[in-house]
Amino acid sequence: MINKNGIFKLIILITVIAMLGAGLAGCAPKPSGGADENNGDQGEVSNVEPVKIGVLAPLTGGLASIGEQLKNGNELAAKMINENGGIKSLGGAPLELIFLDGEGRQEVAMGEVERAIDQEKVSVVTGSFHSPSAMGATQVAERLKTPYLIQVAGADDITNRGFNYVTRVSVNLFKYGYDAVSYFDWLNKEKDAGIKKIALIFEDADFGQSTAKGSKEAIKDLGFELALDLSYPAASTQNMTPYVSKIKAANVDAVIATSFIADALLLADSIEELGLDAIKLGISGGFADPLFAENIGSKVESWFLADNFNTDIPGIEEVNNKYSETYNSKMGGHAAHAYQSILIIADAIERAASRDRDDINNALKETSITDSSKIIVPYKAIEFDEKGQNIYAEPVVIQYQDGERKTVFPSKFATSEPKF
Amino acid sequence: MLKVENISAGYGKIEVIQDINIEVEEGEMVALVGANGAGKSTLINTVSGILKPTKGNIVFMGENIIGHEPHDIVNKGLIQIPEGRQLFGDMTVEENLLMGATSPEGKKFKDETLEYVYNLFPRLLERKRQISKTLSGGEQQMIAVGRALMLKPKLLICDEISLGLAPIVVADMFNIISGLNKEGLTILLIEQNVKRSLAISKRAYVIENGKIVLHGLSNDIKDDPYIKQAYLGL
């Protein structure tokens, strides 16, 4: 006979541990993907010694589907460059990508990057999506004095540690949060939106905290009123109604939300249910996930979504078509940033005319790409500040209009007017 | 009615009882006496189907019941009042009794048997809505007996029903059992209380270290010099 009392104590123990842990991590196990690690088709083989580039991406594990997109984007860019004659200043040296599977785990990512630098002798490292992996990997690169170009990982601290060898193409989280408010400021000025009181609701881990920090600063800078500052643990929140009730009771004009997909869906449902009357903007993460729109249906049109990419951006048709042809899927933001990163690295190596890591790093930091035909991400230029952050990386605001994902802000990339 | 033939059984590799032979005729009251640890409970659990014997046969009402599930054996009318009463502690008195009426035979006579049990133990009627674990030891033993009766036993095995009860309650209990036998119920009495068991039973078996060492008429065993010295303290 089983001792039920003993079991009861065990349940208590487990529940307590689980509740403590709930805020720290989701409980989903990671499926093991089967992405192979070979380097794929990178174009014609040249007899000049190639320039090796390490590309970190979560090719297996729970983030494998994103890893696959990253891999495709990197691969396609390398192929195009190699087909066009490789690095001319190095006698037409082709780019050789060494894919490093970080599995979405920091320690694995760090080990892989160290291996690539020490053993594969790569000249430069790029990639990663998972912020903790990027944090660790850049630390390794900094120690081994190897340039590291971040493609999409958003954590602010990646470029805030005073590292000399780190650069980032994409928007960081602080900027996402800040520009969400800038967008409201623009709506007020250009569209007479009359927004004064803003509520923030965000998941309470690094993702949400970082964007909220940006929003709060912008609210102060641009003279808005921060009416509510709500955060919640994504892994253990099943009922969003109380939060929405609170927002509703505060009579705000606009809401900025930062969520993962599950909580984004619950939040949108509760907002609909309680009939919250405010302008809503969701930042990246769950809101940028195509599943968000798929699941909440036509209600999605009442949301503004901040993302780092949209397929309606002018001038990307060629790459877009090439991508669809090659991989039989639509190019998304991850793949676009990956593609862009390889272009940036190729440009730096071209200018450095060297395989030396320091030479390439110096060239990378002096990057100035302003020719819009060389930019497929929605940034008007690519230049890095002293921390290595792309000065021109700004989110685009997207709105679903008649089922189409339209860019409504900034004006340079807008294909439609915002509706609210 | 019950024939235990060459039964050996035990727990794991340890054989607790060996080559036991016992017979109970219809209408009889037979006692199985022995010290604590002699193998009485092992034998009873084997008869009830809870333990599987390593060898031997158990024939009840002409049918070999080896390998039958405990609930199956109960449904045939071989009922045990287990040692330590084994009530459903969080149920009321009446619910405990009604648990006896779950067998097909018990169901058929549910109402009249319940009345019979309440007549036998008026105390239980007074407390029928009380949670059984809050009752005294003697009252709990009444529930155990009553619950067994609700199953309409053909053979009733009483396992240590005097254990842990006050002397006056013990006397009452033996009177009740004796009375049930006089009404025609076949009873196998398993007891450490050798003196009282021998006094009310017709025949008796003495078990020691897993073996039957003596059997015969209770009157004769009572006078056996070995028994007198070892069990009766005379």
Added chain:
Amino acid sequence: MNLTLFGQTLVSGLLQGGIYAQIAMGLMLGLGVLGIINFAHGEFLMIAMYVTLIVFRLDINPYLAIFISFPLLYFLGVILAKYLIIPILDRETMAQFLIMIGLSLVLMNLAMIIFSPNFYTVKAALTGKTLKIGEIIIGANRLLGFAISILVTGALLWMMQKTELGRNIRAVSQNRYAASLVGVNVKAIYQIAFGISLATLGISGPFLTPIYYVSPNIGSFFILFAFAIVIVGGMGNFKGALVASFLIGLADAFGAVLLPGSTGPILPFIFLILTLLFKPKGLFGGSGI
């Protein structure tokens, strides 16, 4: 806090508590009778929710999925009890733990393989419909989910207290040795009880799916609260669990509204700790069911 916000929070907490109740009840039934912690309880809810999704995708009213999920979950419970759980009942607790956690992971990963890790939502007739009482707004889907939950809980309580099957289940839970001695087929009761434990989820699934979403890890969200409720309500105490469900639901809702930042969800947890400190057997005392 104004009156509207208070009312809205109260209603939201009660509705949420009611939804937790039915999940906790089933968990407790399996726990109380078989003495095994069903770590996969949430994953069985997930199965019922995927059944609802499939029915919905076939353009059939998702509520009708109950006619599949209810019997399906019942028989799944009976079969699992017979071939997986009864054989391990006499094993060490740690071995049972590993097997049940393993079952939970297997089911989750199966769902991931079959349905992908994506999130799906189901629209029912009541989706988007609301009920307004004064200034307080109640989602019709939630209200229905709540009503079904209360119904299931009530039916379960009634069955346990008033029917012979319920009495037999309680008997096995309180003393399985004695139960076998009064002719109860203990193994059959184990199977039926576990079947019922999962069948309650078969009822919940079709009504919860339109409120939430389906994904392979949806079960893990509910299971945590279900365990907390079993602890607060007292082991084996169905009525206690019902009250505890409401208390936890309310604590969760008021925590979100009253406490600053993301400290809200700590309120049910504080509640749990206080219960353990001052009433370690649960607010209403444990019993053997």
